[in-house]
Amino acid sequence: MMSNQLKLALVITKREVRDQFRDWRIIFPILGLTIFFPFLMNFTTAQVLQFVNRYGATIVGERLVPFSMMIVGFFPISVSLVIALESFVGEKERGSIEPLFNTPLLDWQIYIGKLISSIVPPLFASFVGMLVYCVGLIINDVPLPELHLIIQIVAITIIQAVVMVAGAVVVSTQATSVRAANLLASFIIIPMALLIQGESIVMFWGNYATLWWVVFGLSVLAILLLRIGLAHFSREELLGRDIDVLNFRWGWKVFRMNFLGNATNLRNWYQFEVFPYIREIRYSILILSLLVLVAFFVGKTQITRFELPVEQLGVENMQAQLTLLSQNWSFGDFSPVIAIFWQNIRVILLAFILGVITLGIFGVLPLFASIGIVGYIMGLLGNAGLSVSTYFLGFILPHGIIEIPAAVIATAAIFQIGVILATPDNQQTIGEVWIKSIANWAKVMLGLVIPMMILSAMIEVWATPELALWLIP
Amino acid sequence: MIETQELTKIFDDFTAVNHVTLNVHSGQILALLGPNGAGKTTTVRMLSSILRPSSGWARVAGYDVYTQPSEVRKMVGVLTEHHGLYGRMNADEYLIFFGELYGYSRSHILRKINPLLEQLGMDQYRKKRLGEYSKGMRQKLALVRALIHEPPVLLLDEPTSAMDPESARIVRTAIKSLSNKERTIILCTHNLVEAEELCDQISIIQEGSIILNKSMQEVKNSLVGSPVFAAKFVASMDGKFFDLPDGVQMVNRNESTIYFKVEKPTIQNPVLIRLLTEKYDLLSFEEVPIKLEDAYMGAINQIKKNNNDE
Structure with a gap:
């Protein structure tokens, strides 16, 4: 029963993902961030490694490799924010949300369907980017980060994508226009930027166990955001609200x-x-x-x-x-x-x-x-x-x-x-x-x-x- | 099939729909007539379980719009003013997407949409991107989408507004072809010609309240008064007058045609025809169709008059 219901949610996901892959405004940045950017990071990392090794600061190089991998993984998922922000309010502006709301789908099915569709393509791009980066490391003869570190980075990337998308979808369901949603996006961008800075410090500090706490904290936040989004998702509110003037x-x-x-x-x-x-x-x-x-x-x-x-x-x-x-x-x-x-x-x-x-x-x-x-x-x-x-x-x-x-x-x-x-x-x-x-x-x-x-x-x-x-x- | 009782929707301090009571049976097409902002779309959204009524109740195909929203949505096909198509998809992809949302398989959907697309003359455009469709084509496709699950209830919210006459005609013809004994249709419009052409029942809504709810003929009769008959003569009738029986009144005339308002046509028409044919060569004698526009304006004027009297 549940799997059948989820199947309907995935019908929305499938359509949205297909639609995204037809939009050059999404395809080009993703391609750039999955192919060109990892190569750039490989080159930079190799250069920095050479430079720091010359002065015996090998530890900087060692810490830089996983850090760069995290950044390579993060950049494509930033696209998810754009997709998620307009997931509901964008469709509302284009007038295509009402036919969707007229279907017998339950609120959570529509919500989850759109949520997954905002996560999957950027996350896929992120994994491809990290893979390209790792291949580049091998080609350049740079040792790969340890397996547990790779797992940590992948986990952080996934949970960051979920948090960003969950937050952005909440914004999208509550905003009255795409413009309003974009303005509200700073509530996600600024904390995420601070988080990345914090993670960077932790990575250079080398206290990798702390990263698991970050994963845990973000997981709690993601669940909460998901819960809030679902709890207050209302077809009526989304269709009914048109004015974004502070009242x-x-x-x-x-x-x-x-x-x-x-x-x-x-x-x-x-x-x-x-x-x-x-x-x-x-x-x-x-x-x-x-x-x-x-x-x-x-x-x-x-x-x-x-x-x-x-x-x-x-x-x-x-x-x-x-x-x-x-x-x-x-x-x-x-x-x-x-x-x-x-x-x-x-x-x-x-x-x-x-x-x-x-x-x-x-x-x-x-x-x-x-x-x-x-x-x-x-x-x-x-x-x-x-x-x-x-x-x-x-x-x-x-x-x-x-x-x-x-x-x-x-x-x-x-x-x-x-x-x-x-x-x-x-x-x-x-x-x-x-x-x-x-x-x-x-x-x-x-x-x-x-x-x-x-x-x-x-x-x-x-x-x-x-x-x-x-x-x- | 559609039943509402005192259905009301209040947004903050604004009453969009005010105690609306409707009863539309199977096979009927009801025109919900009213100016912009009268509450038509809000009513449709409540009937399709998108908006929750503030008070009152509504049942669509036997299901309560408040407590059984999913069941209601399965029974209802909605066509909105904004077609809401996805521009990067083609017709097949679009319809398969919506069909899958109703739980149908791809082959089942294709079997269903093939005759519909053919019926609406859309067959040759099904692989074209929807972004390239004309307004009329988009609305026709949206109509197919609304019909994909064969709903017994169709809610059409201003389907032809903002359309050029040709596109509007195409969509109207399509709607007409969809009515049958098992299907109930509510057509929201402020286009009186459209309502007259398609509907057999009229409800006029103004400022959220239903001010009139009758069959098309009743509306015309009650609001425009006694029927008018046109008597056309072979020769010019300039300067010719008749001693008319009681209940018959001459209301207009031109060279060879004279218009009579007859209170009781079944009784007075034979007398009138005898009178007219006694001295002159009568070519034809027929009822002048009453336009819905006149009826609508009659209703609005009557309300204004009532309000002024109060």
């Missing part, structure tokens, strides 16, 4: 509706908007809570990798420092409260920005890093034979009991952006989901996180040093 009024209306709901007063707002939303994101809160524990233990295990003498923590003169702190942070003095509060909010804002641009994924990093550091310090203290529980009770728990849940809730609301985007709902556009998620995050921030953060900052300034002083000998 601030609509955006504000959606935001306001999600932020305020039908609340008429503050009590109403908490009762029908804030608390129900917390309930809605309970699974994200649960995941983030588990992540906090993981971060703590990961941080704790890092003491063996990043050794630090416990004296650096100033444990020896802790009493004096705490006394000074409690004198400086006198009860009723708000300036340290504001400083701590603002520091925490800045971290949450950073998480928010990271989350918004990475579909919620990197939004968890600040929380993970902060808790990881706590875990690391606790690990150091434990390693030095000091009582971890006493330090935890004295330094972390008094304000942490409010601050950590507040941070978890704020991060869960950010994480929820990705969760909602990946949840099938073809009644809403990605833009709409985005605005709603931001409104929900703002609701949680204003209703819960900010008050909790103010309270925790007050405790941290006025109570924690006193408690620590009392607890720590």
